[in-house]
Amino acid sequence: MPDQLLFGMEVFLNGLMAGVLYALVALGFVLIYKASGIFNYAQGVMALFAALTLVGIMEGQVPFAHLINAVFGTEVHHFGWHLPALVGIILTVGVMVVLAWLVNTLIMKHLVNQEPIILFMATIGLAYFMEGLGDLMWGADIKKLDVGLPQGINGVIDTVTYDIFGYGFFIDNLDIWATVIAAILVIALMIFSQYTKQGRALRAVADDHQAALSVGISLNFIWVLVWSIAGFVALVAGIMWGAKSGVQFSLSLIALKALPVLMLGGFTSIPGAIVGGLIIGVGEKLFEFAIGPMVGGATENWFAYVLALLFLVFRPQGLFGEKIIERV
Amino acid sequence: MFYREAGDFKTSYVDDNQTFPIKFDRWRYYAVLFVAFCVVPFFINDYWANAIFLPFLIYAIAAIGLNILVGYCGQVSLGTGGFMAVGAYATYKLMTSFPDVNLFFHIIIAGGITAIVGVLFGLPSLRIKGFYLAVATLAAQFFLVWLFNRVPWFYNYSASGQINAPERTLFGHAISGPASEPWAVYLFCLVFTVGSAILARNLTRGTQGRKWMAIRDMDIAAEIIGVNPLVSKLTAFAVSSFFVGIAGALFFAVYLGAVEVGEVYGINKSFLVLFMIIIGGLGSIFGSFAGAAFLVLLPVLLKNLLVGTLGWPTDLAAHLELMIVGLLIIVFLIAEPHGLAQLWRVTKEKLRLWPFPH
Numbered sequence: 004m005p006d007q008l009l010f011g012m013e014v015f016l017n018g019l020m021a022g023v024l025y026a027l028v029a030l031g032f033v034l035i036y037k038a039s040g041i042f043n044y045a046q047g048v049m050a051l052f053a054a055l056t057l058v059g060i061m062e063g064q065v066p067f068a069h070l071i072n073a074v075f076g077t078e079v080h081h082f083g084w085h086l087p088a089l090v091g092i093i094l095t096v097g098v099m100v101v102l103a104w105l106v107n108t109l110i111m112k113h114l115v116n117q118e119p120i121i122l123f124m125a126t127i128g129l130a131y132f133m134e135g136l137g138d139l140m141w142g143a144d145i146k147k148l149d150v151g152l153p154q155g156i157n158g159v160i161d162t163v164t165y166d167i168f169g170y171g172f173f174i175d176n177l178d179i180w181a182t183v184i185a186a187i188l189v190i191a192l193m194i195f196s197q198y199t200k201q202g203r204a205l206r207a208v209a210d211d212h213q214a215a216l217s218v219g220i221s222l223n224f225i226w227v228l229v230w231s232i233a234g235f236v237a238l239v240a241g242i243m244w245g246a247k248s249g250v251q252f253s254l255s256l257i258a259l260k261a262l263p264v265l266m267l268g269g270f271t272s273i274p275g276a277i278v279g280g281l282i283i284g285v286g287e288k289l290f291e292f293a294i295g296p297m298v299g300g301a302t303e304n305w306f307a308y309v310l311a312l313l314f315l316v317f318r319p320q321g322l323f324g325e326k327i328i329e330r331v
Numbered sequence: 332m333f334y335r336e337a338g339d340f341k342t343s344y345v346d347d348n349q350t351f352p353i354k355f356d357r358w359r360y361y362a363v364l365f366v367a368f369c370v371v372p373f374f375i376n377d378y379w380a381n382a383i384f385l386p387f388l389i390y391a392i393a394a395i396g397l398n399i400l401v402g403y404c405g406q407v408s409l410g411t412g413g414f415m416a417v418g419a420y421a422t423y424k425l426m427t428s429f430p431d432v433n434l435f436f437h438i439i440i441a442g443g444i445t446a447i448v449g450v451l452f453g454l455p456s457l458r459i460k461g462f463y464l465a466v467a468t469l470a471a472q473f474f475l476v477w478l479f480n481r482v483p484w485f486y487n488y489s490a491s492g493q494i495n496a497p498e499r500t501l502f503g504h505a506i507s508g509p510a511s512e513p514w515a516v517y518l519f520c521l522v523f524t525v526g527s528a529i530l531a532r533n534l535t536r537g538t539q540g541r542k543w544m545a546i547r548d549m550d551i552a553a554e555i556i557g558v559n560p561l562v563s564k565l566t567a568f569a570v571s572s573f574f575v576g577i578a579g580a581l582f583f584a585v586y587l588g589a590v591e592v593g594e595v596y597g598i599n600k601s602f603l604v605l606f607m608i609i610i611g612g613l614g615s616i617f618g619s620f621a622g623a624a625f626l627v628l629l630p631v632l633l634k635n636l637l638v639g640t641l642g643w644p645t646d647l648a649a650h651l652e653l654m655i656v657g658l659l660i661i662v663f664l665i666a667e668p669h670g671l672a673q674l675w676r677v678t679k680e681k682l683r684l685w686p687f688p689h
Contacts, residue, residue, distance in 0.1 A: 042462050073643045113665045119462070120407060124609050125664045127602060132657030138650040259598070262466045270462065298481070305477050308470035315459050315467060329551055 013173065014292045015285055020178035022284020023185045024243055028261035029268065029276040030189070031236040036270050037209040038229040041111065041122045045130035047258020049099075049234055052137040054241030054250045056098050058148050059141040061091040066140045088149075092238070099234030100227075107227050134255060143252070148245035181243045188239055189277065192232070201228060209271075263311035269321030278322060283307045334682040350532055367521055372514040380513035385586045387627045388520040389578050394607040394619035395531045396574025401605070402613035403535050404567035405547030406456050410468035412600035413475035414572050415579025416592050417445045420485050422580040423494045427487055434499040434507060438523070438580045445576025446569040448475075453568030457561060460550075472598055479592040495589045507584045516585045523581060527574050532616045534570065543567050544614075575604075606656075610663050612672025621671040629656065 028046060035043045059066065063082040071079055086094075110129065114122055196202035207215040208225045216222055244254050264283050268275025287306045294302065320326055339354045341347045351357045375384065393411060400408050421441035426434065452471040459467050479485050486494050498508030504515040534540055542563045545553035554560050583590045590596075603626065611622020630652055637648040667673055 069644075069647050073647055110661055110665070117664075117668055121609075121664055121668050123462070123465075124605070125661050127606075128657045128660030128664065130657070131660070132654050135650045135653030135655075135657060139647070139654065143646060143650065259469070262469060266463055266466050301477065301481065305470060305473035308467070308473055312455055312459075312467045312470045315463055316455055319458050319460070319463065321463075 011289065011292065014288050016174060017178070018285035018288030019281055020174070020182055020284070021288065022281040023182045023277075024240065024280075025257075025260050025264045025284055026277045026280025027181075027185045027188070027236065027240045027243065028257050029264040029280055030192070030273065031233040031240070032261060032265055033268075033270065033273055033276045034192075034229055034236065035233050038205055039111070039208075039226050040119060041126060042119065042270070043233065044123060044126040044258065045133060046233065046237060046261065047255040048130040048133045048137070049102075049237035050241035050244065050257060051250070051252070051255040052102075052133050052241075053095055053099055053234065053238035054148060054245040054254060055137045055141045055146070057091050057095045057238065057242065058146045058245070058250055060094050061086050061088065062146075064141055069142060070139055092242075095238055096235055099238060100231045103230030103234050104227050106230055107223065111226060112223070130255070130258075134252075138252075145249045145251040146245075148242065148250050175247075177243075177247055184239065184243070188236065189273070192273070201225075205229060260307065263307035266311040266321055267314055269323045272321070272323035275321060275323030283310065286310055334679070334685070336683075350536075364525070367525075368518070372518055375514050375517050377513050380517050381586075382631055383627060384517055385520055387624055388517075388524040389581045389586055390604065390607060390623040390627060391524050391620050392527045392581070393575050393578035393604045394611065394623045395527050395616060396571045396578065397604050398608045398611075398613065398615070398619045399531060399535065399543070399574070400567050400571035402608055402615065402618075403540060403547060404543040404564065404571075405550075406453070406564060406567060407461070407465040408468040408571070409465050409598070409601045409605065410452060410471035410475075411575055411604045412596040412598060413472040414445050414449055414575040415582060415600060416475055416479055416596035417448045417572075418442060418576030418579030419583035419590055419596065420479050420494065420592075421445065421576070422584050423487075423496070424485070426497060426499065426584070430497070433501065434584060435501060435519075438577055438584065441580040442573040442577040445579070446573040449568045449572025449575075450565050453565055453572075456564050456568065469598070472601055476592055476596060479596075493589055493591050494583065496584045499584075508588065511585065519585060520581055523577060527577065528616055528620070531570075531574065535616070539563075539566060547614075606660060608670075610660065610670055612670030612675075615670070615672035617675060618670050618672030621675070625671065626656075629659070 028050065031046045031049070032043060035041055035046075058064075063084040063086070065071070065079045065082060068079050071077060106129065110125055111122075114125055194202075196206055204215070204220045205225055205228065207218070207220055208222060212222065215225075240257065241250070241254065244257055248254075260283075261280075264276060264279040266279075267282060268277070268279025287303045287310075290306045291302050315321070334353060334355045336353055339352075341352075349357075351360055371384070393415065397408065397411055400406050418438075418441045421444040422434075422437050425432070425437040425440060429437075448471075452468065455467050456464055480492065486492055489495075496507045498505055498510060500506065501515070501519060505511045506515050506519045535543070542553070542558045543566075545556070545558050546560060546563045546567075550560055553563075579596065582595070587595065607622035607626050608619055609622070610625055611620070612618025633652045633655060634648060637643045637651060638645055643651075663670070
């Protein structure tokens with residue numbers, strides 16, 4: 004088999020893995036959008052915040068250490084404990100639930116019935132706030148996140164592909180794990196929304212707010228629930244990306260990666276988010292591999308957007324989005 | 332008592348249609364112009380010009396531009412940073428290719444070039460609406476910044492990838508480059524800002540502005556009553572990009588002098604200008620000014636307070652500033668979704684009745 008084709012296949016596989024991670028972030032967007040019509044720009048920052056909190060809890064950092072030191076002139080840094088990853092994750096989930104409740108009580112409740120653009124702006128404000136809060140609480144330095152997931156080249160795939168093609172594919176163990184975990188998460192979410200009472204209530208709210216309200220579903224509870232789930236999805240995404248490239252500010256930019264995925268898949272469709280993520284992941288990696296060197300590289304920054312844009316011109320509601328019906 | 336239409340008799344249609352129908356408003360407007368043109372230049376120094384006046388004037392132009400698109404025509408755009416970059420790089424190429432032509436004309440032509448680019452990226456708006464459009468305009472943002480970063484022709488093959496504004500003069504005074512004088516630069520920007528504001532104000536209250544607003548309120552209904560959505564949306568994109576391009580050009584040529592595109596014209600710039608018009612008030616020229624002033628002054632004040640007075644470390648102050656900006660945006664949206672302009676409108680209504688409550 005020619006070398007170029009083999010490289011291409013490797014790039015394709017890696018693109019699929021990256022796509023799964025994009026899909027994971029996009030999933031958080033879709034959940035909130037479906038349930039409350041809010042386009043939550045803060046999803047990426049939530050991932051950053053969750054990852055920062057996880058590292059902080061595991062390392063036993065004192066929250067707001069910088070601020071306390073600056074105000075009181077003390078020198079506090081760490082509580083001096085190291086927690087196992089599982090305990091840290093459970094505590095972080097708790098923090099995200101509290102955050103979800105706060106966001107709902109303090110912000111979203113007061114913005115009911117506002118135009119979508121106002122809600123969107125509010126989430127941008129929330130993103131700024133949480134970005135500052137995360138840095139202020141846990142410090143702005145790059146942190147290493149290690150929850151015990153295996154990293155490095157997968158030996159089995161390397162040897163198998165070497166035996167078949169005479170060229171070993173480089174595939175990161177972490178990516179494989181991310182794919183598996185994302186798949187489990189998606190299946191769990193589907194089971195949750197299909198077979199549990201809360202899940203049904205959630206789908207009812209997504210379908211029609213007023214009707215759901217009139218059959219006795221508490222909108223408030225559902226919104227807190229959905230923001231909590233989005234927080235949990237953000238945590239998972241934060242762990243994956245954090246383990247891959249360190250917990251730092253750039254983590255919040257994955258939200259920008261998820262937006263074209265959403266456009267492609269449709270804002271209201273969970274399968275759309277996954278398929279869109281895969282298309283974008285593979286598309287941008289292959290484009291960078293095939294065309295990138297000719298035009299100066301780093302095309303990953305915009306390729307996804309342009310692809311989604313061209314796509315939307317032909318199908319304005321995305322791949323799986325609900326058909327947009329307009330009436331006067 | 333003094334803020335009344337009463338007693339101010341209009342005897343011609345021109346009088347009747349003027350921008351400020353109330354005498355007090357008119358005098359206030361002239362007074363502000365007088366102070367801006369004839370008083371401030373004598374007292375301005377480097378710090379005031381660079382920290383407050385220049386960013387305020389330039390962001391005001393950008394905010395007016397974006398307000399036309401978002402506030403008047405209802406097409407949400409997140410590509411402002413990219414369009415500002417187009418203005419900046421167009422000016423740079425013009426300045427270095429035609430050094431004999433005055434910078435004033437370069438900036439206007441740069442605005443025109445940005446308008447063309449804006450129309451190109453506005454084309455999808457005919458098919459895509461709402462959030463899908465907002466995200467689609469991000470394509471412009473990322474693609475344009477990437478283009479200026481990667482294609483050496485745009486930065487004249489300079490080794491650093493930066494663009495530097497060469498020195499240019501107007502009436503014998505340097506307005507760009509390292510030797511520029513703050514008062515000359517200030518006046519130069521002021522002329523553009525006032526010109527943009529007058530142009531925008533008169534555009535938005537004329538036929539075209541009404542068409543934009545019809546499209547904003549309900550595009551299908553507008554189409555049925557005979558507003559051409561193609562022409563309206565694209566003119567909104569063109570006019571908006573024209574102003575945004577001028578703002579980007581001024582930002583580069585006379586304010587910063589040297590620009591690294593990813594840093595200066597990144598996505599944060601788009602959000603900043605969007606915040607300005609949201610806080611200031613969508614669909615209001617005054618709101619564009621108020622929002623720009625608010626978001627230019629806020630960081631300066633916070634920095635002075637936290638770093639200067641309380642003596643906190645700068646990184647801590649920066650984080651706190653992010654939180655406060657985010658919080659203020661949320662508080663504003665909850666308390667007054669129509670922005671500072673609405674507060675101003677309410678105040679004027681109250682003033683008109685004062686001293687009576689009803």
